[in-house]
Amino acid sequence: MELTVYLAGQIHDNWREEIAQKAKVKNLPLQFVAPQTDHDRSDNIGEEILGIQPSAYYKDNAASDINNFRTQVLMQKADIVIALFSEKYKQWNTAMDVSTAIALNKPTIIIRPESLIHPLKELSNKANVTVETVDQAIEVIRYIFD
Template structure:
């Protein structure tokens, strides 16, 4: 079975690389996709748009335009995936990841959350809609191995 897996969430650790490597080591037939993980590139995704009338180089309008451009990619890839892995790190709040989880739930796309036990409470609604909760990359890889059988 071939899976299309979308990797969503925090961008400050190499968890994506670890999952991809673990799945490659297990010879799993998985295609991975993700949002843009370069922070500056993501923040500037909409800089080419507009006429310069709305203070577009900073603040709300820059973020607004870039979020919309990034959403084109995110919505398309989530719609095309079979399952999403949504990672919540401990250092930063990943509101975008929570939004991706809600979008998956709205589309009835299965997703696995990946986070430590110390943030269970703030993610209770996100975890309630998830099909699984993992605390480690190894658990995610093991789940994907099972799904690919």
């Protein structure tokens, strides 16, 4: 049985590659999908498809519509959602992705450092599992196959 895992979260470091590598080492039959991780492509996709917009507001709105469409399609196909929150980056999109996953009744794992226990308490309460490390998230998924 192969599972599809949607990796929600910040796009500024290589945490997705770390998860994929650790899953591969453990021989887990997982396929990974994610939001657009090319920041410029994500910001400009509205104008790439719809043409130049009259202001930054409309440019952001057009890109947001298309990025949200992409996220919804991929998340609906996912079997599991992993959402990573970190200290360094603002996590508005990640919080929205967790809310979407929960609304879609997707099994959800939140990864967050201990310092974010309080600000993420409501999301953690709605997720199926909250952990502090990528390794712990991989072990939760590995347990499915035991």
